[in-house]
């Protein structure tokens with residue numbers, strides 16, 4: 001083997017052995033991003049950072065948490081919150097990051113829908129994104145169970161109980177998921193394993209595919225313009241940086257991302273220190289009681305819209321379950337439900353733009369009504385819940401295919 005020259009720096013030493021400079025070029029300094037994007041394109045990296053916060057704080061919590069139905073509540077609410085130095089900071093950070101990550105997932109997802117970044121070669125980016133949504137939902141649900149408070153316990157009972165309605169296998173499936181006839185110690189330990197091991201591992205794998213899938217069709221831009229990335233990259237490197245339509249991921253794109261992240265983290269730490277209750281339900285500060293059902297059981301805010309679809313179809317629980325399944329699966333099919341395959345932003349699609357904002361309004365409405373109890377003074381809200389649920393289904397299953405088809409046909413004439 002040829003003799004390696006003496007390295008003058010650690011960077012050079014590594015490069016001689018691992019080709020790190022070539023790797024950095026491919027991943028960062030010569031990974032090209034369109035210039036015509038706005039701050040909404042930063043939320044992908046915001047999500048990555050918040051996920052890292054979840055992992056790091058989770059590792060510290062893991063040192064004191066006890067996955068045992070008799071000990072879990074006190075290990076969280078006494079040991080971590082009161083005995084361990086700064087244990088409360090790590091718990092607050094973990095819970096606030098988990099809640100905010102959903103806000104940013106929704107923003108990221110609806111940015112993709114608004115700019116049409118989910119079709120014409122971008123289907124794998126979209127589907128892996130949706131898989132991440134499902135995995136984060138599962139991670140959020142399993143994590144919510146771990147403090148073993150009243151809401152942890154009863155939300156787990158309601159959600160695992162949903163599977164009972166599945167024909168033939170329902171009751172056996174529920175027993176298999178819970179590991180017992182009721183939610184108990186066996187359920188807690190398996191959800192603990194899923195939360196700290198299997199879901200994070202799956203998320204890391206799918207994020208890698210999500211990033212890799214972005215490489216071929218490239219990142220979209222505000223106008224949905226087809227860019228010749230190779231030609232524009234050459235222009236950037238050899239002739240005119242200013243006239244090129246692209247910029248490198250590092251340092252140009254990341255500079256904007258870091259600015260957005262600093263705003264996000266200011267809000268994040270404000271919530272961690274002064275607004276923690278936004279990520280926590282007061283009922284969950286009571287230990288799980290198998291014998292006392294809370295009067296009003298509801299999930300975390302990010303599940304409320306789909307929970308309201310389930311509850312809204314109040315005249316038949318089986319139909320409610322079907323509607324709930326559709327609500328959770330329908331976004332996977334978006335690249336095919338939109339009958340116009342051209343990548344264009346909503347402001348260039350007058351008809352579909354109405355659909356987009358109606359969908360946002362209906363989902364916000366479902367979220368608000370999902371939090372209200374469906375009895376007492378609020379009994380009337382069941383009718384609005386039903387109306388909004390039907391609107392959601394009609395918008396996604398009927399209006400989008402129809403409006404996008406009509407728009408395409410009109411423009412073809």
Ligand code: HEM
Pocket residue numbers: 040041042043044045047048051105108109112117118122125126127128129130132133136207210214218219220221
């Ligand atoms: C929570 C985990 C996620 C992470 C870490 C993540 C990360 C990223 C990153 C870094 C980008 C490139 C820059 C950007 O456009 O922001 C991106 C693009 C994209 N993501 Fe995600 N994402 C996640 C979830 C999702 C979800 C839930 C969806 C929707 C179903 C989604 C759909 C997309 C799409 C369509 C693009 C392409 C945007 C474009 O080409 O302009 N992602 N993602």
